[in-house]
Structures are given as structure tokens and as C-alpha cells.
Amino acid sequence: MDKRKALAESLIALGDDHLILGHRLSEWCGHAPMLEEDLSLPNMALDLLGQARNLYTYAGELEGKGRGEDDFAFLRTDREYKNLLLVERPNGDFAHTMLRQFYFAAFMEPYWQQILSNSSDETLRGIAGKAAKEMAYHIRHTGEWIIRLGDGTEESAKRVRAAVDALHHYTNELFTLTDAMRSAVEDGALPNPETIKPIWSNTIEHVFSEAFLTIPDVPFPQQGGREGHHTEAFGHLLSELQYMQRTYPGMTW
Amino acid sequence: MVTALKRMDANSHDDAKARAWAAASAVPDPEVPCVTVADLGILRSVEIEDGIAVARVTPTYSGCPAVLAIELAIEAALLEAGFEACIERVMAPAWTTDWISDEGREKLHAYGIAPPVKGSAGGKLALFGETQVACPRCSSVKTRKISEFGSTACKAHYQCETCAEPFDYFKCI
Numbered sequence: 414m415d416k417r418k419a420l421a422e423s424l425i426a427l428g429d430d431h432l433i434l435g436h437r438l439s440e441w442c443g444h445a446p447m448l449e450e451d452l453s454l455p456n457m458a459l460d461l462l463g464q465a466r467n468l469y470t471y472a473g474e475l476e477g478k479g480r481g482e483d484d485f486a487f488l489r490t491d492r493e494y495k496n497l498l499l500v501e502r503p504n505g506d507f508a509h510t511m512l513r514q515f516y517f518a519a520f521m522e523p524y525w526q527q528i529l530s531n532s533s534d535e536t537l538r539g540i541a542g543k544a545a546k547e548m549a550y551h552i553r554h555t556g557e558w559i560i561r562l563g564d565g566t567e568e569s570a571k572r573v574r575a576a577v578d579a580l581h582h583y584t585n586e587l588f589t590l591t592d593a594m595r596s597a598v599e600d601g602a603l604p605n606p607e608t609i610k611p612i613w614s615n616t617i618e619h620v621f622s623e624a625f626l627t628i629p630d631v632p633f634p635q636q637g638g639r640e641g642h643h644t645e646a647f648g649h650l651l652s653e654l655q656y657m658q659r660t661y662p663g664m665t666w
Numbered sequence: 667m668v669t670a671l672k673r674m675d676a677n678s679h680d681d682a683k684a685r686a687w688a689a690a691s692a693v694p695d696p697e698v699p700c701v702t703v704a705d706l707g708i709l710r711s712v713e714i715e716d717g718i719a720v721a722r723v724t725p726t727y728s729g730c731p732a733v734l735a736i737e738l739a740i741e742a743a744l745l746e747a748g749f750e751a752c753i754e755r756v757m758a759p760a761w762t763t764d765w766i767s768d769e770g771r772e773k774l775h776a777y778g779i780a781p782p783v784k785g786s787a788g789g790k791l792a793l794f795g796e797t798q799v800a801c802p803r804c805s806s807v808k809t810r811k812i813s814e815f816g817s818t819a820c821k822a823h824y825q826c827e828t829c830a831e832p833f834d835y836f837k838c839i
Contacts, residue, residue, distance in 0.1 A: 460727060463730065543760040
């Protein structure tokens, strides 16, 4: 596969992860369990949307078809989005949202770090320098919450355990590669997610042990987002996300 | 004669560069207006290239909603100072709070925002690890973090346990 095309495709998939998770977090705005979290959730959403914009913009340049961030965000159909199933899962309760964010941040922080130190692509190193710091913040914030909930009341522990049961089987997809990503890995632009796995597992094990949580066995890992096969929840998310552009095509602020 | 002319060119070039820097660097940050874009280290450089003032800007956060406003304000300031202006967004190296000038730190403090604790940028803090932040009002170090995230992406929320006043902390990144 053409190198530029492969990298562009890979970055669109990564951008999709960030856009969709950012959108999910933004749904909390005005609904968080307390004021401080009502500030923190949109703040984290903002980080993710910023990272998505950087990824989409660069992917558009590489692709050379004149597509920009808005085209990727608003004008594609569900099958064209290649985000992980994990990030499109509904918010559920606060424990679900914190755990989903923790799983993702624990993966992305070392992923960006590896791009920063090893990527052959200068623009990506620039994007990664900023994003790595932001994701370190997300790990800390969500990791602390997982511990508070797991080591909290009977109710909070029950809820975070239910979140682990509901979400852990989506984490395997973090470590899968599409053909385009494999080509970008071989080219030295992106890290191999397999090398992230030990770091990710370490972070999860450390926080889970403090939170009295056990890592469940996953006999049937769920994946498919990277191929464009999504869960039902995704269609609802997309209709909300794209409503304005679909109703008033080409509208601008 | 030729050398003298060249020197004059060089002089007027330096002069233009200084005027352009003066105009661009005076632009206040839209969210923390007590400091300028130069104080924060967001404005990396202003060069005169082919008669155009080129300002290079590095965003604080990937999703900072003020980036566009900052770029437009710098462009407007340069236009007002009589320059044709061009703004370039520079992503690498990534902005760090270590780039905030000493003057900027003093201005933040006077405004009631605790400046980032020096030298703590870049390092990863342990879970529940807290940086000791001094209260910008009474200077007590008996403070506690209320929220990792404050009123803008770049700030965390703290409270002083001595004077009980809540305050913003410009977090280290």
C-alpha cells in the first residue's frame, strides 16, 4: 500500500477514536455528579477533540483530496468510521465513563510517548508531544477515580465492578492492527500496539489492585470498529453528532 | 557605499522586526488577560520574511478553544502596526509551562492565579500525588486540590486551608 495513503487511513482511524470518545464525554456536560466533574469531563473532551482535529487535518493533507477535519467529522457514514468499539460505548453511569476513559488513556499515553521518541514522521511527533502530556493527566484523573470507587462504598464498588464486566472485553481491540496501520508501523511512523501492551497491562493491574478489582477473563473479545462494524449505540451517536450538517448541508457558524 | 547601504537595510530590517515583536507581544491572552502571549511563551518568534511579518505561535493545549482567537488577535495587532501579517502554528516542540516568563509568573500571582511550580513540568505525577502549591493571596502552603480541572483547560482548582480562599492554579504541563 502507498505509504502516504496508509498513514492517512491510520490517522483517520485514530482521529475517529478521539472524536467519538470526545463526543461521548461532552454528553456529560451539565449532567455530571458534581460541579468539579462537570468541569473535568468537558475539559477532557476538549483535549480529545483537539487531538482529533490535529489528526484529521494532517490526514487530510497526506490524503491530498482536499478533505479537512469537518469532512471527516460530519460527512461520512457509519461504516466509514474506524474507531474502536470501546470509545463508542454509551456513557452508562459515572463509573462506566471513568473506566472507559482510563482504559483508553492508559493506552494512548505510552502510544504518544513512543511516537514522540521514535516516529519517523515529524508532524506526528509534534502532535504527540502535546497529546502525551494531556493523556498523562487523564490517566491520573480517571485512575484516581477508579480507586476511589473500588475502595469506596459498597455501592460504588458494585458499580465499578459492573463497569469492568461491561467494558473489559472491548479492550482487546486496542492492540489490533488494520492493514493500513501495519504498513504505517513497518514504515516507522506509528508504534506497534503490541509493544504498548505490557505498559498498558501494568497500569491497569496497578490501579485495579488498589481498587480491589480483578481483571476478568475474556473468552470472547469484542471488536470490529476498526473494520467499520459498529454497535447499535453508534448510529444514535452519529445522528446527534451530524445533525446540523445533515439538516443544513454546508452550513457554517 | 554598497556596504553602507546594506547596513542601512539591515538596520531598518532589525527595526521592523523590533516593531513587529512589540506589536505582537503586547497581545493579551483572551482567557487570562493579565498576561500577554509573550509572557506565556505562546508567541515563539516574529520574523520579517520578504517584507511580511511572520509570527509563530504554539498552542498551549491540543483543544485550547482560544487558539484561533489568539492567532486573530496577533494578526490584527500586526496589521494595525502597519505590517502585512502571516501566522504560523508550530506544534513541535510542544508548549510547556516552563516557557512562562518570570514576569508572566509574577503577573499571574498578582492576578490571583498560582503560577505553575517551576521545574515540575513533564514529569509524571504518581496517583494521588500532589504538588505543593502556595496560596496566591496569603502565601500559605497549606492548600488542597479541589479539582484537577478548573475554569479553563490550563488551570486546576485549589483551596487554601489557611485563609479558606479558593483559587486557580496554572497547572504544570
